[in-house]
Amino acid sequence: xxxxxxxxxxxxxxxxxxxxxxxxxWGTPELLYGEFKSCAEHAAMLRAKGFRVTENVAGIPxxxxxxxxxxxxxxxxxxxxxxxxxxxxVAGIDYREEIEAGGNGHGCGHNLLGSAALLAxxxxxxxxxxxxxxxxxxxxxxPAEEGGAAxxxxxxxxxxxxxxxxITWHPSCMTRVDDPLALAxxxxxxxxxxxxxxxxxxxxxxxxxxxxxELMSVGVNYLRxxxxxxxxIHYAYLETGGTAPNVVQARAKVRYSIxxxxxxxxxxxxxxxxxxxxxAALMTETRVEAKVFSAVSNHLExxxxxxxxxxxxxxxxxxxxxxxxxAYAARIRATLSxxxxxxxxxxxxxxxxxxxxxxxxxxxxxxxxxxMIGSTDVGDVTWKVPTTEVLVATCAIxxxxxxxxxxxxxxxxxxxxxxxxxxxxMGRLAQQLLADAGLLAEAKAEHARRLAVTPxxxxxxxxxxxxxxxxx
Numbered sequence: 188x189x190x191x192x193x194x195x196x197x198x199x200x201x202x203x204x205x206x207x208x209x210x211x212x213w214g215t216p217e218l219l220y221g222e223f224k225s226c227a228e229h230a231a232m233l234r235a236k237g238f239r240v241t242e243n244v245a246g247i248p249x250x251x252x253x254x255x256x257x258x259x260x261x262x263x264x265x266x267x268x269x270x271x272x273x274x275x276x277v278a279g280i281d282y283r284e285e286i287e288a289g290g291n292g293h294g295c296g297h298n299l300l301g302s303a304a305l306l307a308x309x310x311x312x313x314x315x316x317x318x319x320x321x322x323x324x325x326x327x328x329x330p331a332e333e334g335g336a337a338x339x340x341x342x343x344x345x346x347x348x349x350x351x352x353x354i355t356w357h358p359s360c361m362t363r364v365d366d367p368l369a370l371a372x373x374x375x376x377x378x379x380x381x382x383x384x385x386x387x388x389x390x391x392x393x394x395x396x397x398x399x400x401e402l403m404s405v406g407v408n409y410l411r412x413x414x415x416x417x418x419x420i421h422y423a424y425l426e427t428g429g430t431a432p433n434v435v436q437a438r439a440k441v442r443y444s445i446x447x448x449x450x451x452x453x454x455x456x457x458x459x460x461x462x463x464x465x466x467a468a469l470m471t472e473t474r475v476e477a478k479v480f481s482a483v484s485n486h487l488e489x490x491x492x493x494x495x496x497x498x499x500x501x502x503x504x505x506x507x508x509x510x511x512x513x514a515y516a517a518r519i520r521a522t523l524s525x526x527x528x529x530x531x532x533x534x535x536x537x538x539x540x541x542x543x544x545x546x547x548x549x550x551x552x553x554x555x556x557x558x559m560i561g562s563t564d565v566g567d568v569t570w571k572v573p574t575t576e577v578l579v580a581t582c583a584i585x586x587x588x589x590x591x592x593x594x595x596x597x598x599x600x601x602x603x604x605x606x607x608x609x610x611x612x613m614g615r616l617a618q619q620l621l622a623d624a625g626l627l628a629e630a631k632a633e634h635a636r637r638l639a640v641t642p643x644x645x646x647x648x649x650x651x652x653x654x655x656x657x658x659x
Contacts, residue, residue, distance in 0.1 A: 194310050197614070198607060199607075201309040206302070206607070209303075209606060212268050212293070212297075212301065213278070213298040216298075217269065217291065218269060218270060218272060220248075220331045221656045222268050222270075223659065225249075226248075226249040236309050236312070245340055245343075245344040247330060247340065250341060252328070253325070255312035256316075256323035257321065259322030263325045263352070263568075264325070265354070265355035266300055266303075267300045268300070269333050271294045273290075274292030275289070276292050278598040279515075279598065281519050292594040294588065294589045294593045300357060300606075301328060304610070306606070306607065307610040308614075311618060320622060329564075331481075335653065336567075336647070338568050339646065342567045347572055348571075350572045351572065352630055357576065357578055359579060359580060360546060362505055362506060363535065364578070365578050366558055369486040370447060370485060370561065371452075374443070374444050374445075374480040375461075377403065377475055377476070379396035380473060380474045381471065381472070382435070383437035386433045394437075395471060396428055402471065415456070417448040419444070422441055424440075425440040425441060454644075454646065483563065483567055483646065486569050491633050493552065495575070495630075496577050502615070507608075508601055512599070512604065513544050519595070520583045520584070522592060527585040529541075533557045534559065535554040543584060571643070579605050581602045583601075
């Protein structure tokens with residue numbers, strides 16, 4: 188194997204092209220399963236860089252895969268490119284200003300996520316060609332991470348069946364190997380159907396679906412007292428039956444997000460929420476239909492890969508921010524609360540340093556701070572193949588994700604430096620896995636041991652299709 192410094196140099200060769208891709212995706216923010224322009228940009232870049240391209244992966248029009256190399260093991264590098272609603276924001280400023288009122292925005296950095304993953308794959312492709320090493324690198328362009336569970340559908344439908352290991356990353360305030368924690372999550376829609384009536388003249392003839400939704404909310408609030416400690420239950424009204432208060436509302440729909448640290452606990456909690464809905468329907472003499480919208484699993488740890496990734500981070504060091512980056516980060520930091528900033532430090536088990544704007548060092552592995560846990564469809568990939576995820580600093584310390592501040596920083600110099608650094612880390616680990624059969628075998632053996640204790644159960648109903656949207 189040639190010197191490991193080749194991967195960073197190969198990343199630099201493709202950096203400008205992939206930075207341009209990240210900025211173009213930032214400029215066309217699209218929501219779950221509607222990422223047609225973003226997916227097309229990634230497919231075009233894959234072709235331009237010489238990958239063998241497969242579109243419509245697992246029957247999803249906005250999922251794409253690019254492969255390079257022959258024989259040997261298959262190393263997957265996972266990317267995303269979906270945006271969020273309501274986070275439209277002008278780039279490069281430190282105050283709230285929408286580009287489009289109520290429009291979408293990349294408030295979770297997925298414009299960077301997909302581009303850095305593809306950048307890493309480009310470097311590994313070049314290394315395979317230059318060295319003649321047997322093996323394949325595969326870039327997966329994955330849509331709909333924000334609530335659509337695309338990777339779970341892709342896992343269920345066989346897209347990762349021949350993969351040996353997977354690597355991914357996420358933009359962050361701090362650079363470190365991510366903790367193997369994510370909440371299993373089911374998003375379920377409850378549709379109540381009643382009977383319309385005149386709310387004043389004949390209210391006794393009506394059966395209110397809206398009352399049923401509100402009673403369900405009361406019941407779930409009581410249920411929270413008896414849920415596992417790490418469980419989370421959220422909800423959003425999708426339909427309220429109209430805006431006329433003089434009509435007994437005959438139809439109402441609510442979406443619940445039901446989370447728990449372990450898949451079995453989450454599935455049990457889903458059934459309890461379902462029973463609350465049935466009770467609300469019984470009390471109001473309405474009917475309720477429950478339908479899963481999406482579902483994802485918790486993470487399955489692979490300590491072998493996580494340790495290898497941490498060693499890579501120590502090898503390449505922190506993100507090389509410059510003074511312009513620090514100045515912009517300081518302006519963003521002025522828009523944040525002290526609690527925003529302190530919370531980030533507490534999350535990595537360190538005392539807050541309120542005068543430090545950017546993380547240019549490597550946080551120790553498993554720092555043991557006050558971890559707040561979300562959900563991601565990467566979880567299902569971790570159950571299918573050995574997987575590791577690295578977090579890399581791309582924004583001011585304390586920046587809340589899913590915020591206008593994150594969107595504003597998405598085309599900045601610090602964002603570009605962070606995504607390039609992430610590509611170097613992922614590419615370097617992919618190189619190690621392709622060149623070191625022992626490391627890959629150890630990761631796969633650990634994965635098999637963990638599955639032997641807790642086998643994988645896909646959280647998606649077998650007959651559930653992805654909630655695709657029409658092509659514009």
